[in-house]
Amino acid sequence: MKHLIKNPRDFWAGIMFLATGGLFAGIALTYKLGTAARMGPGFFPFALGVILALLGLAIAASALRDRNKGPGVEKFHWGPVFWVLMPIVVFGFLLKILGMIVMGLFVVIVSSIGSEEFRLRPVVLLAIGLVIFCSLTFVAGLKLPIPLCPGFEVFEKFAMCRV
Amino acid sequence: MKRRDFLVMGGAVAASMALPARAAFPDKPMRMIIAFAPGGESDIGARQQQIVFKRLFGQDMVIESKPGAGGALAWSQLNSYPGDGYTVMGTNLPHIVLQPLEGNVQYKTEDITNVHMYQYTPDAIIVRADSPLKTYADLVKAAKEGQDKVTFAGSGTNSANHVAHTRLNRLMGTKTTYVPFKGTGDLVSSVLGGHVTAAMSYNTLALSQKGKMRMLAVASESRLAGFPDVPTFKELGGDWVDGAYRGVGVPKSTPEDIRKRVSDIFSAINQDPEFRKKMADGGFELIDVTYDKMAAFMAERTKAYVEVAKLMGLAK
Amino acid sequence: MELLANLQLGFGVALAGTNILYCFIGVLLGTLIGVLPGIGPVATIAMLLPATFVLPPVSALIMLAGIYYGASYGGSTTAILVNLPGEVSSVVTCLDGHQMAKQGNAGKALAIAAIGSFFAGTVATLLVAAFAPPLAELALKFGPADYFSLMVLGLIAAVVLAHGSLIKAVAMIVLGLLVGLIGTDVNSGVARYNFGLPELIDGVGIGPIAMGIFGFGEIIRNLEHGQKRDVFVKKVTGLMPTWQDMRISALPIVRGTALGSALGILPGGGPILGSFSAYTLEKKLSKYPERFGKGVIEGVAAPESANNAAAQTSFIPLLTLGIPSNPVMALMIGAMIIHGIQPGPQIMTAKPDLFWGMIASMWVGNLLLVVLNLPMIGMWVKLLTLQYRFLYPAILLFCCIGVYSINNSWMDVQLAAIFGLIGYLFGKLDCEAAPLLLGFVLGPMMEENLRRALLLSRGDPAVFVTRPISATLLVLAVLLLVIVAAPSVRKKREETFVEED
Numbered sequence: 005m006k007h008l009i010k011n012p013r014d015f016w017a018g019i020m021f022l023a024t025g026g027l028f029a030g031i032a033l034t035y036k037l038g039t040a041a042r043m044g045p046g047f048f049p050f051a052l053g054v055i056l057a058l059l060g061l062a063i064a065a066s067a068l069r070d071r072n073k074g075p076g077v078e079k080f081h082w083g084p085v086f087w088v089l090m091p092i093v094v095f096g097f098l099l100k101i102l103g104m105i106v107m108g109l110f111v112v113i114v115s116s117i118g119s120e121e122f123r124l125r126p127v128v129l130l131a132i133g134l135v136i137f138c139s140l141t142f143v144a145g146l147k148l149p150i151p152l153c154p155g156f157e158v159f160e161k162f163a164m165c166r167v
Numbered sequence: 168m169k170r171r172d173f174l175v176m177g178g179a180v181a182a183s184m185a186l187p188a189r190a191a192f193p194d195k196p197m198r199m200i201i202a203f204a205p206g207g208e209s210d211i212g213a214r215q216q217q218i219v220f221k222r223l224f225g226q227d228m229v230i231e232s233k234p235g236a237g238g239a240l241a242w243s244q245l246n247s248y249p250g251d252g253y254t255v256m257g258t259n260l261p262h263i264v265l266q267p268l269e270g271n272v273q274y275k276t277e278d279i280t281n282v283h284m285y286q287y288t289p290d291a292i293i294v295r296a297d298s299p300l301k302t303y304a305d306l307v308k309a310a311k312e313g314q315d316k317v318t319f320a321g322s323g324t325n326s327a328n329h330v331a332h333t334r335l336n337r338l339m340g341t342k343t344t345y346v347p348f349k350g351t352g353d354l355v356s357s358v359l360g361g362h363v364t365a366a367m368s369y370n371t372l373a374l375s376q377k378g379k380m381r382m383l384a385v386a387s388e389s390r391l392a393g394f395p396d397v398p399t400f401k402e403l404g405g406d407w408v409d410g411a412y413r414g415v416g417v418p419k420s421t422p423e424d425i426r427k428r429v430s431d432i433f434s435a436i437n438q439d440p441e442f443r444k445k446m447a448d449g450g451f452e453l454i455d456v457t458y459d460k461m462a463a464f465m466a467e468r469t470k471a472y473v474e475v476a477k478l479m480g481l482a483k
Numbered sequence: 484m485e486l487l488a489n490l491q492l493g494f495g496v497a498l499a500g501t502n503i504l505y506c507f508i509g510v511l512l513g514t515l516i517g518v519l520p521g522i523g524p525v526a527t528i529a530m531l532l533p534a535t536f537v538l539p540p541v542s543a544l545i546m547l548a549g550i551y552y553g554a555s556y557g558g559s560t561t562a563i564l565v566n567l568p569g570e571v572s573s574v575v576t577c578l579d580g581h582q583m584a585k586q587g588n589a590g591k592a593l594a595i596a597a598i599g600s601f602f603a604g605t606v607a608t609l610l611v612a613a614f615a616p617p618l619a620e621l622a623l624k625f626g627p628a629d630y631f632s633l634m635v636l637g638l639i640a641a642v643v644l645a646h647g648s649l650i651k652a653v654a655m656i657v658l659g660l661l662v663g664l665i666g667t668d669v670n671s672g673v674a675r676y677n678f679g680l681p682e683l684i685d686g687v688g689i690g691p692i693a694m695g696i697f698g699f700g701e702i703i704r705n706l707e708h709g710q711k712r713d714v715f716v717k718k719v720t721g722l723m724p725t726w727q728d729m730r731i732s733a734l735p736i737v738r739g740t741a742l743g744s745a746l747g748i749l750p751g752g753g754p755i756l757g758s759f760s761a762y763t764l765e766k767k768l769s770k771y772p773e774r775f776g777k778g779v780i781e782g783v784a785a786p787e788s789a790n791n792a793a794a795q796t797s798f799i800p801l802l803t804l805g806i807p808s809n810p811v812m813a814l815m816i817g818a819m820i821i822h823g824i825q826p827g828p829q830i831m832t833a834k835p836d837l838f839w840g841m842i843a844s845m846w847v848g849n850l851l852l853v854v855l856n857l858p859m860i861g862m863w864v865k866l867l868t869l870q871y872r873f874l875y876p877a878i879l880l881f882c883c884i885g886v887y888s889i890n891n892s893w894m895d896v897q898l899a900a901i902f903g904l905i906g907y908l909f910g911k912l913d914c915e916a917a918p919l920l921l922g923f924v925l926g927p928m929m930e931e932n933l934r935r936a937l938l939l940s941r942g943d944p945a946v947f948v949t950r951p952i953s954a955t956l957l958v959l960a961v962l963l964l965v966i967v968a969a970p971s972v973r974k975k976r977e978e979t980f981v982e983e984d
Contacts, residue, residue: 014648017912021654028661028676035673041942045673048930049664052657059654066650077911084706085907088699088879089900095883096896104884111883112876118706119872130873134880146516147530148888149231204810205529206817214821218536232529233891236667236674236684243681271674273681318939324672346938347669349931352807352816359804360623362939375805375827449820 011067011074018064022057029053087118103153104143108135192252192428196227199415200248200256202238207350208371208451209257212286212413215445219436237323238262239272242416246278250420252429260284260412261327264472268481269325280421281465283430284414284456285437286446288369290331290386290407291397292319295359296379303384303403306365310341317343320354320363327411330475331386332367337478338405369410370394371450386410387452409471414456430458486613489839493612496840497847502542506844509546510851513553517560520567520698520882524554525810525889532818540822541837545844547818551811552794552845555754556600556852559787563592564863565878567698572758572790574920577697579775579782586778589867590722593860595732595780596787597853598724603740603788604849607795610744611802612842616831618796619803622748628936628946632956633749634929637756639963640763641921649967652918659922660929662687669927670934682894690889692923694882695902696909696916702875703907722860724780732784735765739788747793748800749808754793755924761789767966795845802838804828 009015029050038044066072091114095107112131116122142148197220203209213230220228233241238259248254263279266272292306300306310317319335321328324347332345346363348354351372358366359379366372366380370391373382382397386407390399400407415433417426436442437453446453456464496502516527528547535543555572562573563580576596583592610618625633638660642652665676666686677683724732742764743757765785766775775782800806805827807813819826824834831838866874886899909916940946948954 013911013913014651017651017654017914020908020912020914021658024658024661031676035675036671039942040944041937043670043934043937045668045671045675048933049661049675052661052664056654056657056661059650059657063648063650063654080907080911081703081707084703085904088703088706088875089903092699092879092883092900092903093897096887096893096900099887099893099896107883108880111880115876115879116872119875121870121872126873127876130876134877138880138884141519142884142888146527148884149229149891150884150888204813205525205532206807206810206813206815211817211820214532214817231891234685235890235892236681240681240684269672271672271684315941324668324670344938344941346935347672348935349669352813355804355806356623356800357626360626362626375825377825377827377829379804379828445823448823448825 008068010070011072012076013067013074014072015064015067016077018060018062018067021060021063023060025053025056025058025060027053029057084118087115091115100151101155103151103155104138105135105152106154108138192425193224193226193432195253196229197252198229198231198254200231200233200241200254202233202235202241202257202259204234205232208288208411209259209413211449212446212451213257215442215449216285216433216436219439219442220432223435223439224432236272237266237326239266239274242266242279243272243274245274245280245416246419248418250418250422250425252417252421252425255282255415255417255429258414258416260414260468261330261409261472264469265325265327265330265476265481268473268476276465276469278419279416280419280426281414281416281461282426282458283433284412284454284461284464285433286451286453287410287412288371288451289391289410290327291368291370291373292335292383292385293358293366293368293373293376293380294364294383295361296381298361298365298381300365300383303398306383307339307341309364310339310343314342315344317341317365318346318363319343319365319367320346320348320357321367322348322351322354325479325481328367329479330472331409333475333479334407334409335367338400338407369450370452373397374450391452392447393450410452412454412456412468427458489835490612490843492835493839493841493843494847496541496836497545497843502545502840502844503847505538505542505546506549506848507851509549510553510556510848511855513550513555514557514560514852514855516550517554517557520561520565520694520878520885524551525814527554528811528814528818532814532821535818536821540819540824541840543822544815544818544837544841545848547815548798548841548845549848549851551815552604552791552848553852555790555794556597556856559596559600559790560593560856560863563589563596563783564867565698565874566701567878567882568693572754572786572793574693574697574917575758575762575786576783576790578762578917579778579780581701582776582778583780583783584867588778589864590860591724591728591780592783593863594722594857595724595728595784597856597860598729599732599736599739599784599788600791601849601853602736603743603790603792604795604852605846606740607744607747607792608842608846608849611795611799611845612839615799615803618748619799622800623804625749625952626936626950627932627939628950629952629956630749630932631929631936632947632953632960633756634925634932636956636960636963637760637925638922638929639960639967640760641918642967648913651914655914655916655919656922659919659924660926662692662919663923663926664930666927669931670938680894682892686927687898687923688889688895689920689924691886691895691899692902693920694886695899695904696906696919698878698882699899699903700906700910700916702878703903704910705871705875722864728780732780735761735781735785736788738764738768739785740792743789743792744796746789747796754790754797754809755921757789757793758786759921761785791849798841798845801826802830802841805830 032046032050032053035046036044037046091111095111099107109131112134113127116127143150143152199213201210201213217228245256258279258281264276267275294300319332357363370385373380384400385397386400386409388408434455437455528550558573559576561567562576563584566577566581568574568577580592638656667674667684674684739761742761746757747754765781766772797808800808801812807816816826886895936946
């Protein structure tokens with residue numbers, strides 16, 4: 005298999021397009037297709053899905069030819085992926101419950117772990133600084149409806165939390 | 168506000184919350200959630216109320232936009248907010264009747280506790296200024312001859328405009344074509360450019376495009392102050408008084424006396440002379456369907472919408 | 484000369500003490516929020532609306548307009564510095580702008596963006612003043628069929644954007660079109676590809692996609708490659724463009740201004756098409772198209788000029804017809820109504836001081852932007868010399884807050900994370916993201932207009948070739964396709980490709 009693929013980047017990109025196009029076209033079939041003159045909601049996405057799948061096929065096929073030789077796919081570094089994206093996901097889920105102060109500190113500190121030169125002390129200082137800046141700019145200044153404090157009743161007492 | 172946000176996650180907790188002393192309601196800022204994007208008519212209406220609310224009751228009214236799914240995103244979350252009267256939500260008719268009928272949304276019409284309906288914009292047929300159609304009779308004649316060649320631009324599918332168009336077809340006995348657009352702002356250029364015959368919209372469009380567009384007929388009870396020459400559908404022989412109604416709803420857990428109080432607040436805002444003038448200038452007709460009359464009003468409107476929805480093949 | 488008298492009236496209003504102050508506050512605020520990734524002008528204007536109630540209407544609108552074009556200017560700053568397009572129209576600026584920054588030329592990129600924007604703003608303001616009503620009439624001639632053909636032309640132009648494989652660029656456009664279709668279908672009311680999630684009924688926002696694919700994807704790539712690198716950009720050369728740079732950029736700025744002004748008048752998609760097609764045009768005309776995407780100054784000058792020109796001329800449909808061509812314009816209409824001004828065709832005659840005052844203030848605002856931003860370039864460039872391990876967590880936090888605040892939606896934050904992963908994957912497979920974004924923006928408009936045109940013609944596809952505007956655009960599209968596919972160009976493209984390997 006491996007020696008057949010002359011351009012792995014193109015080959016896998018082609019497979020990705022083929023699969024995505026197929027998926028979109030397949031789901032489009034569950035909507036009303038209609039005719040070209042009176043299109044239903046499924047017509048346009050079905051047509052595009054098929055086109056994408058065909059393009060994918062062509063890209064993957066051309067990657068098997070010698071003259072299109074290309075470099076291999078670089079290694080995936082799951083470390084940075086995890087340390088960058090995980091805090092974002094957690095931020096999205098918990099912002100309404102824990103508020104921006106907690107989640108802001110969380111995002112800055114946790115995402116910093118993704119860097120090889122991670123040192124806790126400066127990162128914590130940075131996080132505190134950024135959270136103060138964001139609270140002043142976005143919540144106090146621009147009055148964006150972003151919860152600041154955790155949503156527990158104890159915090160209701162603090163004036164700062166009642167923005 | 169943070170506490171309330173938290174309680175969104177658990178409506179049950181909200182329901183059991185003990186309410187503070189009710190004597191001086193409102194004694195803190197009220198949050199008004201608008202189910203449409205800022206700059207829309209619902210948003211503009213609320214921002215006008217915001218000014219008067221502050222003046223009359225000395226508290227802030229914070230407007231929060233939660234647009235999405237034609238309003239359905241906000242309405243399906245209404246009952247998850249705390250029922251202390253400090254979170255209210257703008258509601259719109261016929262949307263809250265039509266959307267559940269269509270079946271794509273996660274709330275039912277009964278889930279929305281409307282406490283007050285305060286304004287409406289009547290349905291209207293509007294053509295561009297240089298359109299050969301001068302009167303409603305011209306339009307009927309053109310529609311009978313041209314049938315589906317006669318086209319009406321409207322905002323959205325299965326929407327208020329769509330319902331109005333179905334009703335118009337029934338009234339005229341024709342099969343004209345409805346052309347949906349994303350919003351009223353989107354369809355203006357198609358009407359002005361003559362790409363469609365007319366617009367099925369509201370009186371507000373004719374007002375903002377005065378000089379470039381003309382109104383042929385309007386679905387109000389009597390002729391509109393700003394348009395004394397435009398006949399109503401009633402005069403033209405149709406039983407058609409309708410349009411987009413705007414009001415305010417509260418979470419189901421809100422106690423009766425607070426519901427009543429919220430209704431009173433919005434009545435009071437409607438009485439403010441300066442507010443009345445501003446709204447009239449904007450083409451908003453003020454009404455007052457108070458909380459005690461709401462059940463009867465909703466029953467009557469729902470019946471009317473379901474009837475038309477059946478014609479559209481929406482409801483079984 | 485009526486125009487002169489009108490402009491005199493306008494400048495009289497715009498330069499009045501308080502108005503120039505509000506104009507300044509507007510552009511300053513706009514620049515600041517534009518620089519903060521994700522916090523867009525829509526959220527800001529909506530939040531600041533109540534604060535403008537106390538102002539006279541003219542001052543309020545001047546300030547709001549200032550926020551609008553200030554933000555689109557500030558958006559380019561982040562695009563250049565950290566590869567984060569604040570708005571769709573600055574996606575193109577990322578391509579060469581960020582490359583320039585990486586090579587230590589951030590100052591030059593920022594300066595040329597400011598200079599190009601100012602020139603474009605001046606020309607576009609004059610255009611608005613002199614020809615607003617006839618231009619608006621012209622835009623009305625565009626029917627659904629014509630819009631569809633314009634989108635086709637735009638998409639074909641987008642292929643040229645890519646510097647790698649042609650067929651992969653086409654596939655990315657199609658993928659973008661498909662992602663754009665997620666959400667409610669305007670014509671039938673059916674929710675497509677929303678997987679039962681109510682948050683997806685309105686589709687995926689451009690914010691989460693742009694921030695995810697460009698911003699997050701870039702951060703992950705920097706972390707994996709630059710593990711040992713402590714400073715983001717090591718050497719910073721000249722802050723200001725040289726005469727040579729200015730000479731190279733002059734014509735691209737003029738051409739970008741022309742394209743942007745023309746496309747900005749069309750409601751919907753104007754500014755986006757403007758900046759994309761200006762870039763494409765420069766790449767086509769260039770003697771060294773293979774260097775585009777690797778940090779050429781024309782690649783910043785042209786789209787930035789087009790972007791700003793379009794931002795100005797998009798006021799034409801608003802001021803003359805009362806048509807909002809984008810969400811910010813819709814808010815401006817709201818602001819007018821709240822101030823008791825009925826927007827629409829009658830504004831020009833009923834409120835000449837407001838109409839001409841706003842037009843004059845646009846030029847004043849553009850001048851203020853240059854004065855404000857040229858001295859700040861040094862400061863922005865300093866930002867790049869910060870240690871990256873401190874810079875990226877800050878960017879991430881701003882992005883999270885920004886994405887959330889667009890719709891107050893937790894779902895948008897998750898989507899941005901998903902698109903971050905997708906963007907990383909694209910990078911590994913040499914798939915360029917810019918064409919995808921253009922497809923994403925144009926997809927829904929394309930389908931909507933295609934179906935609307937067929938609905939109006941009762942199913943007759945001939946409408947696309949019998950309408951003169953549509954036919955002309957389609958002929959242009961075919962011509963462009965031939966040029967792109969022509970052997971000489973293909974050869975050049977392949978050379979590029981080999982070079983990269």
